[in-house]
Amino acid sequence: MLLATQVYFLAEARDPDTGALVYTEDDLRAQSSLLIIAGSDTTGTAFSGFFFYITRDAERYDNVVEEIRTTFRSLDDITYGPILQSCTYLKACVDEAMRLVPAGASELPREILAGGLQIKDEFYPAGTVVGAAPWTNSHDTNVYGDIDAFRPERWILDESRGVTKQDIARVRAGFHPFLSGPTSCVGKNLAMTEILITLARTLYQLDVRRAPGSIVGGGGLTDPNKMCIADGYISMRQGLEVQFRKMRFGA
Template structure:
């Protein structure tokens, strides 16, 4: 009898606990739906109740498409999580991301840190601390350092061009451009930030060829964590054992990437110490050199200690490889479409007429005057941005006014590069690859107002306090890779290949074979297109 009473008592306790949890969850859902400060903002009921739909689409890699569909259904302001509002308007962008905006990076960024020592410029959310770190990083990305870096970049692009055609006198073997460009950019980043090329673009076996895939695993793993509806709980657990556990349970590729970065930085630091006080003519003037030599402008002391060098190097490697690769591949995907051959021909003519040789194509006024090249790059970035979903910002104490409406402290706000580029109010035929929209030509019906409107909504490198510190470096990579390649070679799609585009077998927003398919994992993943190259015929 005593056992039965004890058993029933335990059952009663469990039932009470379950009942309390059910009531609390129901109360939370009711609050989110009807009493939350954002209750009147449109969005799907499931997303207004819970962050699970947002996380689900992040896990699938199609969150950018989900946002686009919601904008088409609900208008230019949507509630995508109980406490998150995403916008799609040029004025909203200025309100959220300007230097004076009363916002900071959300805790989304904190979750990217493996541990406390892993804090870098991207993951630091405190406004003052981020400004300090950014000032130190800016000291490394000077005109001198970027000019020195361009020599490394050009050397790798020239070698990549040699490998594209090899000894073939006709069309080359098929090239998966996403994979090929990713390896090119990884080698460039290795040379700039770790003091050596890892030669992943070269033929043959090479253990470093697995690192770009490890970087993608790293981005996927942490992106899913950062988008989790349990993010606050995850952040609470991190210093209480989760950080240590993550090192054990993380996929092998992530541990491989972490070890790779640690060892690479250690080797480059040893080289820096060996070079010591030698003159510039004997130094290795890569970006890591300038990171080491950068001084705190306030104190005159070295800007970075060893732990911050490791953290920043990991950021720069991941960002430097993925973002430029998406830009180059996206532009080449559209230019290689059979329907865009006339635009490819126009771009080739501009490059080959402007420059007498590929070696003449160097950063400077002449390259900057290639307006159609820049227009093709801008159009490629509009349709295939390197960051597809929104850049989240947390409203600080005092609130913020966005497009005339007030949002209280604690609200998460943001805008998505992918959906911005598909705003029909700004671009009209937003689905068309039309570089001419970026060039004033009233004979073609493109006015200065049209171009200004397009640019007001175009932020491929972000803006404000969170803009991309390496934007000038990235543009050199993109312009040099496209211009030198098209000066030297003719280019075509592999006949019959559709890799990289949409398919009727895929879901909403991914069925058009003439649109470059992106996978959202903070940066963007992609495959294809399959291209062939041959020595230019004229």
Template structure:
């Protein structure tokens, strides 16, 4: 019966098929010729298929190694290459400043529109409108004031001390502990700190035993690995309807399909925002004096005001910002801690020099607090900076879109609508800026005639070093993150010795991987906007002087 209705072998059916296909083929033929020869970006080099299609960019985002592909393209095509028909990526300090400075004639690309759960759940990071972003950022800045950061330092120290205790809990501390996967251990510590600071309630992930939220770091990583390629699809001119569909049913569909573990995380955040909001409202009505309540980050978010003295955030915005602080705040610090243990346990000279500095500067671990003594530990700071360079928490580009009027950059002019950016992995491994970017060398950050590092060398490296980005979109919590890292590393190495598990290569490069990932002495990160990591396996014991 079906064959009687539709006979695809008949001449009429073949004619209709031909008439349908020919216009499509003609369109793509014209589009290809335009993209290759007549586009305003035609003079930029790049992979052939990337010049005519967004699919190479999308494909590499699904592999987890898009940042390596970008780095490879820079090696082939230079400091500027066309990564899709309407996009160019750059790799120089001057291009970075041109794109990301506060006055640049650009805005955030549609990439950011894919992330909000719904139209109410938009945080500072995913706000594209410049004026709206400016308002939210000014309010958020007040939550990260000097006073707020000083209040937070005590919470960090308490969690780090308990983290150290857990490490040694499986023996008397005199022998090496069982191997610890530092990706998991770092995630647990930082999630607990951020939960405590945002909600006044730790997730308790670092504690032994069962925990209903222990899946959260892994769940968020899986969520980001799914959403990251999806956000790349929205950059395709043919598929921008994805963003258009979000408020028209797509958000609701995704909400109904959320896995149980992601839903439980959202419920946890919502419940704690509601609890902290109620606590702050009670304190406000009672006119309680400053310091009586819990001065965590939520306290400052709740009490923040705009220029007119109105509340800085409504309830939906409080939830969105709290969720952002947990994910963004935990990822940066956790990735840096993982990178630290990866490199410090593979470089004995650096390890011994750092341990000596820390244990000489402080008489007790409890003395390690934010202050002049910690700030004077120059080699500790240099080690953290070198980790931020060698293992950046965000390896990809923060995509921007050129506004009307175009943009002058690196001797060329990009028209309105062009997508552009600088990938962090590439700029942090820029040979002209760092000389030996694949070598872990903290000394590069300290001018010293004995090591041959000149002030000009340090300045050149600093020009390409923007781990927290710059301009209006820079990391609002960067000062807190640095203090968190310094306290964690210093207290841990004051108390304990550390070593890489003999023969461990988890998270390291391998000859089986592609160009740019083969060095076993260099960390391998996967790109999902955040950095996905695993390992290294490290053992600890009480310090032996």
């Protein structure tokens, strides 16, 4: 029995005029690889970035764990919905991790359409290939200031701490982990749901720490406190190594 999967529909797609199959076997292999990378490797990078930075910061680790364990009454309560969306600190930690460790460091190329396009002071004629690199956008000192710091509070409106609506609008204006516009990631809502549920369920029932003595997955060339990734169109990474233990409620 054939399952009605996305690959099945690609394999069975036919030209409406000729009835011929649209995709060759090589096309299907390429599309399958893309789907696997887009659906798993990108969220894997988000998880790695989150745990890398949260396990290096005891105060912020305690903050996000406390939010999760006081918001939900049981593991089964952690599902998609308004309660999960109310976990502002968890979401801020995820955003900050994706800022510091984007799933794709390089730009995704776009071709200028007929008529050309004016971008600030430069005019680009039709056919020009342009792009904006997520790594560059998320490490702009004019926007984020302390670009290398893991500071989730920058994403949370709190005027008592000096974070205003204008500050939130500024940091979000250039932050597009799933791209933006009509070509943005079609699965972005599913991906964010997967990330939030997985992290909330993990930290609800498990304590986590960096594996003692491990240096896998960390240590930039100049700063050991930065997660090191390599640009291979998607972000290539090693590790990291962490240890989990079952949380003892009431302990």
